[in-house]
Amino acid sequence: MNLLKNQWFLIGAGLCGILILVVLFLVLPNGEVTQPIAFNHKKHRDNNVPCIVCHRFYKEEKRAGIPPVNVCITCHEDVIYPTPEKIKIQNYFSQHKAIPWQQVYKVPGHVFFSHRLHVNRGNLACKSCHGEVGQLEQPVTKQLIPLKMKYCIDCHKTVETIDNPYECIRCHR
C-alpha cells in the first residue's frame, strides 16, 4: 500500500511535526543564559554594598567589569550561616578557579561603547541602560532593557551636545 495516499498517515506525520516544533521551541535557548551562582543583587544592595565594590572599573575604564572570585571572598571568607551558594564561592576560591559568569550585556565588536564616558561625563545612572538590576533577587540572565541600536540613538537624540545622533561612525568602527 502506498503510505502517502493514506490520510491517517499524513495527519499523524503532520501532528508529529508540530509536536517536534513545540518541543524545540521550549528546549532551545531563548536568549537567556544560566549563571553559575544564584547571585542576589537586591540582598547586597539592601546591605549597602555599592555597585562599584564589584563592578570596579566603570569610572575609569570603558568596561564595568564583572567581579572575580577574590572580590567576593573579601566578604564571604568566613561564613556564619553557610548556604549552598556561599559554599560554591569558597570552592571556586580554594580551587583557584574563576566563577564562570556569563556576560549578558554585550555589544558586538563593531560597536564602540564606554562606561566612563556615560557615567562620568554623561552623568547617567546604571538603571537608565540596565534597568533595575539592583532590585533583582535572581542573577541577571537576560537584558532587562534590550540594548539595541535604537535605544542608544533614541537617548542620544535628547542629548544637546551630540550634534548628529545618526552619525554611524560615532559608534561603529
Add this chain to the structure above:
Amino acid sequence: MPRWGMVIDLNTCTGCGACIAACKNENNVAYSSPEEAENGRALSWINLLPRYEGEFPNIHIQYYPMLCMQCDNPPCIKVCPVRATYKADNGIVAQIYPRCIGCRYCMAACPYTVKYFNWYEPKWEPEMIKSFNPDVSLRPKGVVEKCTFCHHRLIEAREEAMVEGIEFQEEQFVPACVETCPARAMHFGDLDDPNSMVSKLANSSRAVRFLEDLGTEPKVYYLSASEKLI
C-alpha cells in the same frame, strides 16, 4: 567640524612600505595566501603603485602610496543600495560593515580601486590572534572594506578628551601610517584649519591629486616635483 585630509610628499617617500605594514597591523587586515593574491584577492588598505621611467641603468622609480582618497564627492557612496558607505560630517568616507551586503557596486564605482572585498573568512597564524587590535572590528567574509583614516583612533581620542573634560585637539588624531612613516613623508590634519600643516601643504603649488578631472575632490594630496600624476 574638522575636514580630515592627508598629504603625501612623493619627493620624501622612499617606498619602504612601512605604512602598509603599520596599516595591516593597526586595522586587523587579513593576510592572504599567494594563490589568493594571484587572483587579485589580497587585502591591503594601502598599496604602492610603482612607475618606472627611463632605460636601465638610468632608471627612475617612483612609488605612489594609494589609499582611500576620502573624496569630498565620493562616487562609491552614490551607488551603495543600502547606505553602508556614506560620507560622515567630518569628511571621512565611512564603511559600516554590518550594514554592507557585499554587492561590490562601490568597488566598481571607485576610480582609485582602493576598496577591497573579503572573499574569504579572515584568517591569521595562531600566534597572531592575540595581537589583534581590539579597537577595530574584524570584517567577516562577504563585506567590502577600505582605509578609514583610522577613524577608530578618532573615536578613542574624542572619548578620552571628553572624559577628561578638555577640548579635543587636532593633534590627538593621527592614522597609523602617518605615525609610522620613517621618512615623515605623510602629513595628516584638518584641511579647513588654515594654520594646520596639511592645509598649508595642500595649498602649495606642488600639491596634486589623482584623477582630479573626475570631480571626486579627493582629500589625499600628493606633493610632486614633476607636477604630473599618472
